[in-house]
Amino acid sequence: DTAVSQTPKYLVTQMGNDKSIKCEQNLGHDTMYWYKQDSKKFLKIMFSYNNKELIINETVPNRFSPKSPDKAHLNLHINSLELGDSAVYFCASSQNNRMVGYTFGSGTRLTVV
Amino acid sequence: QKEVEQNSGPLSVPEGAIASLNCTYSDRVSQSFFWYRQYSGKSPELIMSIYSNGDKEDGRFTAQLNKASQYVSLLIRDSQPSDSATYLCAVNDNYGQNFVFGPGTRLSVLP
Numbered sequence: 001d002t003a004v005s006q007t008p009k010y011l012v013t014q015m016g017n018d019k020s021i022k023c024e025q026n027l028g029h030d031t032m033y034w035y036k037q038d039s040k041k042f043l044k045i046m047f048s049y050n051n052k053e054l055i056i057n058e059t060v061p062n063r064f065s066p067k068s069p070d071k072a073h074l075n076l077h078i079n080s081l082e083l084g085d086s087a088v089y090f091c092a093s094s095q096n097n098r099m100v101g102y103t104f105g106s107g108t109r110l111t112v113v
Numbered sequence: 114q115k116e117v118e119q120n121s122g123p124l125s126v127p128e129g130a131i132a133s134l135n136c137t138y139s140d141r142v143s144q145s146f147f148w149y150r151q152y153s154g155k156s157p158e159l160i161m162s163i164y165s166n167g168d169k170e171d172g173r174f175t176a177q178l179n180k181a182s183q184y185v186s187l188l189i190r191d192s193q194p195s196d197s198a199t200y201l202c203a204v205n206d207n208y209g210q211n212f213v214f215g216p217g218t219r220l221s222v223l224p
Contacts (some may be wrong), residue, residue, distance in 0.1 A: 032209070041199060041220070043157070043214040055211070090156055101147045102212065104156040110149060 006105035023091030032074035119215035136202030145205035
């Protein structure tokens, strides 16, 4: 199946831990993204990345870092997790074309306790 | 700072009625406009895109764009209970690749 896949789907962890969320797309898209959706369902961009440029939303704490081993993968590392990091994190991808929408992954529900 | 605004709802309509969802945006240079549907606990799913002023129809969905008023809407004809979801408006700009999403409107279609 052509898709954007994220793992894990659920992640429960304690404050202070470091965790990673993996994302892979087999759509041949040029650009990948991480979005955070909070409890009020507001989707906010965290990062966008293609093989040339990483764009970081300036409101994202530097505890969050994207890592891209290749064009098809964009993983999200989070250090020193805090309670406020609890949210659903969506990976997405698109062609490098402003006229096309995103394809979203299924999301990772992160709960920090 | 780009902003995209939507009425959070819930918007309740009876089955078979027309549901009208509205979105306004602040960035005048925006060129691409998208509507996503998100069922509870699921990921957003692209349902419509529109780039030019006027109407664009796809099945029961019609997107309407008015760039002068910075306004984009989504009409759902013959609403079905399966249309009950949150509808997200997303706006791209002419300079970047990213989208700004509105807060979403929750639609409830009552049988």
